[in-house]
Amino acid sequence: MTAYIVAQLKFTKVEAYRRYQRAFPAVFSRFDAKLLAADEAPEVLEGEWPRDKLVMMAFENKEAARAFQDSPEYSAIAQDRKAGAEAVVLLVEGFPGRP
Numbered sequence: 001m002t003a004y005i006v007a008q009l010k011f012t013k014v015e016a017y018r019r020y021q022r023a024f025p026a027v028f029s030r031f032d033a034k035l036l037a038a039d040e041a042p043e044v045l046e047g048e049w050p051r052d053k054l055v056m057m058a059f060e061n062k063e064a065a066r067a068f069q070d071s072p073e074y075s076a077i078a079q080d081r082k083a084g085a086e087a088v089v090l091l092v093e094g095f096p097g098r099p
Contacts, residue, residue, distance in 0.1 A: 002094035003062040005069065009053040009085040017084030023077040031068045034058045065091055
C-alpha cells in the first residue's frame with residue numbers, strides 16, 4: 001500500500017536548510033519514490049498554518065518510507081534540515097488499491 005511522508009517546516013536557519021535542500025536530490029534519487037510537492041508558499045484555505053514549507057513524498061509502502069528516513073545517507077544530510085528548520089514529519093498510509 002502506498003505510503004507518504006509529509007513534512008511541515010518552519011525555517012530557523014535558512015542557510016543550513018538550503019545546504020540540505022541542495023543535497024536532497026542525490027540522496028532521494030537512490031530510493032524508488034516520488035517527490036509529490038515541495039512548496040514554500042502553499043495557499044492556506046482554512047485555519048492557521050504557522051509553517052514555511054510543505055513537502056510530500058510517495059513510497060511503495062511504509063517499509064520503503066522508513067528505509068529512506070532511516071538510511072545513513074539521509075541521516076547525514078538531515079542534520080542540516082534539523083539545524084535549519086523545525087519540522088513535523090508524518091508517515092501516512094494511503095487507501096488500499098490506490099496508486
